Amino acid sequence: xxxxxxxxxxxxxxxxxxxxxxxxxxxxxxxxxxxxxxxxxxxxxxxxxxxxxxxxxxxxxxxxxxxxxxxxxxxxxxxxxxxxxxxxxxxxxxxxxxxxxxxxxxxxxxxxxxxxxxxxxxxxxxxxxxxxxxxxxxxxxxxxxxxxxxxxxxxxxxxxxxxxxxxxxxxxxxxxxxxxxxxxxxxxxxxxxxxxxxxxxxxxxxxxxxxxxxxxxxxxxxxxxxxxxxxxxxxxxxxxxxxxxxxxxxxxxxxxxxxxxxxxxxxxxxxxxxxxxxxxxxxxxxxxxxxxxxxxxxxxxxxxxxxxxxxxxxxxxxxxxxxxxxxxxxxxxxxxxxxxxxxxxxxxxxxxxxxxxxxxxxxxxxxxxxxxxxxxxxxxxxxxxxxxxxxxxxxxxxxxxxxxxxxxxxxxxxxxxxxxxxxxxxxxxxxxxxxxxxxxxxxxxxxxxxxxxxxxxxxxxx
Amino acid sequence: xxxxxxxxxxxxxxxxxxxxxxxxxxxxxxxxxxxxxxxxxxxxxxxxxxxxxxxxxxxxxxxxxxxxxxxxxxxxxxxxxxxxxxxxxxxxxxxxxxxxxxxxxxxxxxxxxxxxxxxxxxxxxxxxxxxxxxxxxxxxxxxxxxxxxxxxxxxxxxxxxxxxxxxxxxxxxxxxxxxxxxxxxxxxxxxxxxxxxxxxxxxxxxxxxxxxxxxxxxxxxxxxxxxxxxxxxxxxxxxxxxxxxxxxxxxxxxxxxxxxxxxxxxxxxxxxxxxxxxxxxxxxxxxxxxxxxxxxxxxxxxxxxxxxxxxxxxxxxxxxxxxxxxxxxxxxxxxxxxxxxxxxxxxxxxxxxxxxxxxxxxxxxxxxxxxxxxxxxxxxxxxxxxxxxxxxxxxxxxxxxxxxxxxxxxxxxxxxxxxxxxxxxxxxxxxxxxxxxxxxxxxxxxxxxxxxxxxxxxxxxxxxxxxxxxxxxxxxxxxxxxxxxxxxxxxxxxxxx
Numbered sequence: 001x002x003x004x005x006x007x008x009x010x011x012x013x014x015x016x017x018x019x020x021x022x023x024x025x026x027x028x029x030x031x032x033x034x035x036x037x038x039x040x041x042x043x044x045x046x047x048x049x050x051x052x053x054x055x056x057x058x059x060x061x062x063x064x065x066x067x068x069x070x071x072x073x074x075x076x077x078x079x080x081x082x083x084x085x086x087x088x089x090x091x092x093x094x095x096x097x098x099x100x101x102x103x104x105x106x107x108x109x110x111x112x113x114x115x116x117x118x119x120x121x122x123x124x125x126x127x128x129x130x131x132x133x134x135x136x137x138x139x140x141x142x143x144x145x146x147x148x149x150x151x152x153x154x155x156x157x158x159x160x161x162x163x164x165x166x167x168x169x170x171x172x173x174x175x176x177x178x179x180x181x182x183x184x185x186x187x188x189x190x191x192x193x194x195x196x197x198x199x200x201x202x203x204x205x206x207x208x209x210x211x212x213x214x215x216x217x218x219x220x221x222x223x224x225x226x227x228x229x230x231x232x233x234x235x236x237x238x239x240x241x242x243x244x245x246x247x248x249x250x251x252x253x254x255x256x257x258x259x260x261x262x263x264x265x266x267x268x269x270x271x272x273x274x275x276x277x278x279x280x281x282x283x284x285x286x287x288x289x290x291x292x293x294x295x296x297x298x299x300x301x302x303x304x305x306x307x308x309x310x311x312x313x314x315x316x317x318x319x320x321x322x323x324x325x326x327x328x329x330x331x332x333x334x335x336x337x338x339x340x341x342x343x344x345x346x347x348x349x350x351x352x353x354x355x356x357x358x359x360x361x362x363x364x365x366x367x368x369x370x371x372x373x374x375x376x377x378x379x380x381x382x383x384x385x386x387x388x389x390x391x392x393x394x395x396x397x398x399x400x401x402x403x404x405x406x407x408x409x410x411x412x413x414x415x416x417x418x419x420x421x422x423x424x425x426x427x428x429x430x431x432x433x434x435x436x437x438x439x440x441x442x443x444x445x446x447x448x449x450x451x452x453x454x455x456x457x458x459x460x461x462x
Numbered sequence: 463x464x465x466x467x468x469x470x471x472x473x474x475x476x477x478x479x480x481x482x483x484x485x486x487x488x489x490x491x492x493x494x495x496x497x498x499x500x501x502x503x504x505x506x507x508x509x510x511x512x513x514x515x516x517x518x519x520x521x522x523x524x525x526x527x528x529x530x531x532x533x534x535x536x537x538x539x540x541x542x543x544x545x546x547x548x549x550x551x552x553x554x555x556x557x558x559x560x561x562x563x564x565x566x567x568x569x570x571x572x573x574x575x576x577x578x579x580x581x582x583x584x585x586x587x588x589x590x591x592x593x594x595x596x597x598x599x600x601x602x603x604x605x606x607x608x609x610x611x612x613x614x615x616x617x618x619x620x621x622x623x624x625x626x627x628x629x630x631x632x633x634x635x636x637x638x639x640x641x642x643x644x645x646x647x648x649x650x651x652x653x654x655x656x657x658x659x660x661x662x663x664x665x666x667x668x669x670x671x672x673x674x675x676x677x678x679x680x681x682x683x684x685x686x687x688x689x690x691x692x693x694x695x696x697x698x699x700x701x702x703x704x705x706x707x708x709x710x711x712x713x714x715x716x717x718x719x720x721x722x723x724x725x726x727x728x729x730x731x732x733x734x735x736x737x738x739x740x741x742x743x744x745x746x747x748x749x750x751x752x753x754x755x756x757x758x759x760x761x762x763x764x765x766x767x768x769x770x771x772x773x774x775x776x777x778x779x780x781x782x783x784x785x786x787x788x789x790x791x792x793x794x795x796x797x798x799x800x801x802x803x804x805x806x807x808x809x810x811x812x813x814x815x816x817x818x819x820x821x822x823x824x825x826x827x828x829x830x831x832x833x834x835x836x837x838x839x840x841x842x843x844x845x846x847x848x849x850x851x852x853x854x855x856x857x858x859x860x861x862x863x864x865x866x867x868x869x870x871x872x873x874x875x876x877x878x879x880x881x882x883x884x885x886x887x888x889x890x891x892x893x894x895x896x897x898x899x900x901x902x903x904x905x906x907x908x909x910x911x912x913x914x915x916x917x918x919x920x921x922x923x924x925x926x927x928x929x930x931x932x933x934x935x936x937x938x939x940x941x942x943x944x945x946x947x948x949x950x951x952x953x954x955x956x957x958x959x
Contacts, residue, residue: 028893030807030880076829076907080915081760083836085829121803147832151823158817161861168869171798181861189854193847196832196839425731428724436671439620446678447734450792 001063005091008056009070012099013089013142015049016135023128032124039114042127046110049138050103057096067092067215069144069208083199086206088144092216094280094345098141101349105269105356106134112360113261122166126259129166133159137270141277146195146205149278153191153242156271157184163262164255176254183248187241194234201227211284217341221284228288235282236295243275243329245303250410252326256318260363263318268325268355273348276329279336280344287339296337304330306407313403317362325355464519469526470512471540471589474554477505478581485578491569498561498574502581506554509585513547522916540589544913545699548770549588553691556777557581559888560683563781565788572683573613576606580684584691593636593701600663600693601629607680607688616679624662624672631659632697639705653710660702660714664694664751665744667721677740682787686780689743690773695750695765704921708757715755719838719848722748726855730862735793738863739783745856746772746819749849753834757921761837762914767907768821768830771899775818775827778892781885782812786867789879795863798870804879809868811881811889816860818896820853826899829907 022041026032033041060068072087089095110130117123136155143149161184165177195205201223202209211219221228239245244252244267255267266272279286279296286293304327311323328351335344373380388396405411436444481501485494516524523543531539542550557577564572580603587599604625611618635655639648665673677685698714725745732738750772753765785808786793786801793799802809814825821831831853838846881889899906 027810028807028890030886074904076832076903078760078763078907078911081763081911083760083833085832154823158822165865165869168802168865169800169872171870174798174865174869178861178865182858185854185857188857189850192832192835192850192853196835196850199836200839421727422731425727428728429731432671432674436620436675439623439671440617440675441619442617444617444620444675444678447737447792450734450794 001059004059005056005068006070008052008059009068009089009091009142010072011052012049012056013070013138015045015052016131016138019045020128020131020135023124023131027124027128035114035118035123038124038127039110042110042114042131043107045131046103046107046134050100050107053096053099053103056091057100060091060096070142075147085147086145087148088206089142089148090144090207091142094216094277095142097345097349098277099138101352102134102137102141102270105265105352106130106137108356108360109261109265112264113259116261117259122168126163126166126262129159129162130262130265133163133265133271137274140274143281144207146198146207146210149281150188150191150195153238153274153278154188156242156274157181157188160184160255160266160271163266164258166258166262173257176251176257180251180255183241183244183251187238187248190234190241191238194231194238197227197231197234201231207281211282216281217283219284221288223285223288225289228285229292232282232285232289232292233295235278235285236292236299239275239278239333240299241275242278243272243333244326245275245299245330245333246306246407247409247413249303249306249326250406250413253314253319253322253406256316256322260318260359263322264356264359267322268359269352272325272329273332273352276332276336276344276348279333280341283336283339283341286337293337293339297334298337300330300333300335300337302330303327303333306330306409309399310403310406313400317366318359321355321359321362325351328355464521464524465527466512466515466519466524466542467527468511468515469528469530470508470515471526471542471550472530474505474508474512474550475540475582475585475589477501477508478557478578478585481505481578482575482582485575491574492566494574495561495564495569495572498578499558501578502554502558502561505581505585506551506558509551509554512542513551516542516547522912535592535595539592539595540586541591542589544909544916545766546588546696548909549691549696549773550585552770552773553584553588554581555891556687556690556773557584559777559781559891560687562884563785563888564683565785565882568788572681573606573610576610577684577687580606580687584687584693587693588691588696591700596697596700597629597632597636600632600697603688603693604629607676607684610680610684614679614681618679620675621672624669628659628662631655631662632701635659636701647707648705653706656702657706657710657713660694660698661717663697664692664718664747665689665721666714666717666748666751667724670721670725670744673744674737674740677736682736682739682780682784685740686777686784689740689747690776690780692747692750692769692773695747695754695769698751698754699917703754703757703917711755711757715752715838715841716845718748718751718755719842719845719852721745722752722852723848723855726852726859729859730855733794733796735783735787735795735863735867738795738859739780742779742819742856742859743776745852746776749831749834749852752838752849753830756837756841757918758837758840759911759914759918760833760840762917763907763911764830764833764835764837766830766910766913767903768827768834770906770910771821771825771827771830771896772819774892774895774899775815775825778811778815778889778896779819781888781892782808782815785881785885786812790873793867795866798865799867800869800871800873801879802868804873804875805868805881807881807886807889809864811893812868813860813864814893814896816864817857818900820857820860822857824897824900826896826903826906828900829903833907 068091070089074084075087076085117126132155136152139152140149161177161181164180165174167173198205198210211221241248252267256263307323307326307330311320314320332344332347478501481497485497488494523541525538525541561574583599583603587596590596608618635652638652642648662669722745725741729738729741750765750769753761818825818827821827835849838849
């Protein structure tokens with residue numbers, strides 16, 4: 001049985017990595033595969049991964065095992081210093097549904113995109129980022145140690161930023177991709193600090209050492225309340241960044257600049273739930289500290305309320321769906337904070353499937369609306385609740401302004417963090433200029449003469 | 463000390479010098495380039511040979527079989543050990559790839575002959591252990607740069623002032639250490655002079671302006687080759703680490719930590735690509751120094767691993783930037799250039815090497831950065847977190863520059879601007895090393911751990927010897943006139959330890 005688990009487990013983990021290697025290596029030699037070949041490779045790897053993960057689920061159900069660790073040895077091992085990065089994957093009631101969900105949705109999106117991006121110049125680029133994302137999701141879902149989870153977490157981050165900026169000949173997608181990347185880096189920094197703290201507390205990054213031996217969700221954390229609060233808060237920041245919880249919600253609607261298929265898989269289905277998944281994984285830590293659980297509940301509530309108000313004033317379908325997703329994610333986070341772990345897990349799976357369908361349907365839905373409106377020679381009747389009529393006019397105006405400005409979150413972050421930071425370092429830069437000019441005895445900066453656009457070597461430049 | 467099977471080291475060091483002599487017979491720039499490529503390539507082969515030969519001996523250090531320089535400088539001057547073995551090969555690789563990736567249109571601007579001389583000096587520095595020889599070679603290394611700046615008609619004042627001060631402090635500090643009784647703890651003045659010298663050469667803020675000035679005025683290739691082997695960190699290991707007390711190491715570590723964050727912040731607000739690259743190097747080199755100076759096995763292992771990772775990834779990053787500059791000139795970061803459509807391979811490599819510098823998982827830098835964070839947090843629980851902040855800021859800066867250079871618009875050209883085959887060779891070699899080292903980090907980390915242990919044990923042996931002498935002195939009766947001073951020093955040493 002162990003051998004079977006081992007084979008299936010390794011196959012599950014290896015399939016997205018094989019896909020990444022097969023698609024990526026030819027590109028390094030400037031010999032990318034044809035569209036058809038790429039699509040076939042994607043189908044093949046996703047099917048293999050899906051079969052293996054479903055196989056492991058079936059085996060677990062038959063044998064009654066609830067916790068199957070797959071040990072691949074030490075990735076880095078310094079035994080004298082008791083320092084090691086354990087390459088370990090865990091198949092349990094949390095990770096298996098998430099892995100299967102990943103394969104199902106990635107397969108669906110892979111098939112959808114092979115037609116949606118047919119003959120697009122970025123076809124190969126999309127699938128490379130897609131395979132990077134799938135590898136990241138599988139690693140993060142099945143991680144048995146915090147380092148493996150971090151590995152997957154980072155892969156999801158970079159693929160996400162690249163896919164938001166997929167239409168990179170335009171500036172807006174690029175700016176939005178960059179913004180998402182900035183938030184991810186802050187979240188990643190918090191995650192890395194938490195990982196280091198875990199190493200210090202338990203001597204390793206193994207979840208079992210931190211959260212007890214019991215199978216999820218029955219583990220009991222082995223650290224003190226104050227330690228739980230510290231590590232937990234850092235991980236909550238990491239989760240908030242990844243799942244676009246308040247105050248990091250600004251990047252989510254911007255992320256809709258990417259192709260519909262990546263929007264669906266990232267911000268409707270998988271990536272946006274990764275923060276919630278992290279909170280579920282560390283739920284034994286949340287239980288240790290009332291303050292921590294309270295913080296998670298409040299964060300979830302604030303996010304849900306913010307998203308539901310803001311989503312009502314959005315004028316395009318993808319942004320509305322993004323806020324609808326965020327509302328659900330907020331509710332899922334509240335459920336996790338309240339200790340309703342199975343409900344949260346079911347909620348994640350259900351929401352991911354439904355939102356993917358909605359996002360994939362979005363472009364054709366607009367087309368269908370136009371057809372219907374042409375047919376009836378007028379606008380379709382308005383739908384929705386009448387709660388708005390009960391709210392006083394002044395409140396409504398304020399809510400509308402709040403929604404249009406997306407909660408002023410971007411402005412607050414920009415005014416109180418980004419601008420002071422940039423101003424401060426530009427001031428240092430000016431001081432350095434004076435100092436180097438003084439030392440050189442002339443103008444020290446040739447870079448000042450560099451033109452905004454590179455030298456025009458041809459008139460074809462646009 | 464065991465011997466290598468062949469005089470690999472001396473051959474690796476002297477081959478570039480032979481190349482210089484051969485190139486003197488060439489008037490043609492194209493031929494000079496060819497000579498530079500061939501001889502730096504041969505030197506690389508010798509460097510790899512030395513490393514492989516050394517690995518077969520299974521010892522910490524070894525020297526050449528027929529020590530050719532022994533009659534001139536004495537025994538065991540040129541030594542290979544676990545610390546410098548990969549650095550020699552890596553530096554040779556950088557010196558090989560730079561002329562290889564120089565486009566034909568730029569061969570008249572790039573000083574190939576000086577490049578070979580610099581390679582000779584760098585390899586000599588890395589292979590030598592004698593303090594005075596290292597100091598002399600570090601002084602000589604500055605000359606090709608000054609020559610280049612003068613040839614280009616640029617002001618070299620900033621560079622000369624900093625390097626002059628560095629050399630004066632280094633010579634002063636080491637002279638005092640030489641003159642002082644080795645059985646005593648070295649004087650604060652001597653250690654401070656050495657520490658300051660190391661801080662200047664490593665570009666610790668606010669003494670880093672020579673580096674930005676250099677990148678502004680010298681060719682990108684020469685600047686890259688002068689800065690990225692991290693000779694300042696090398697001097698810290700060879701000269702400072704064995705003699706400095708813990709307080710001096712802490713000064714360097716904290717100054718480096720500050721520099722790492724400061725440079726990362728500065729990299730984010732730069733409006734031109736070279737200056738950005740300079741701050742990126744500075745930030746990463748400072749992280750290496752942080753790991754070195756926390757003086758724990760984990761921190762030191764992290765620093766040595768990151769050293770190699772940063773050398774690899776920043777060389778690749780710098781060569782990519784140089785390749786782009788060769789095609790479209792110096793690049794402003796105030797606007798988008800949209801170069802992806804013209805050079806997708808270079809764009810991909812730019813991103814790969816960029817994320818590798820910040821320790822992205824799956825790249826060669828990941829293990830090193832994790833270990834440095836671990837080591838820094840172990841010694842400075844709160845301040846050590848600054849390492850994470852620095853890497854986060856660097857990550858943001860790299861992506862910003864990637865987007866600015868390669869996206870945001872379409873750069874149209876009727877001719878192909880993609881990487882030429884020599885550039886592709888460089889890209890593929892470095893990509894393989896960056897990804898291979900990331901997927902399978904254990905051999906590299908293990909080898910760096912052995913080197914770190916040896917460095918630690920040497921430092922401990924030195925400190926222990928001092929402590930033992932002080933303990934012996936403390937047994938001297940109180941009526942001895944010298945005893946109180948000695949006892950005070952001994953107690954100070956023990957307290958510091």
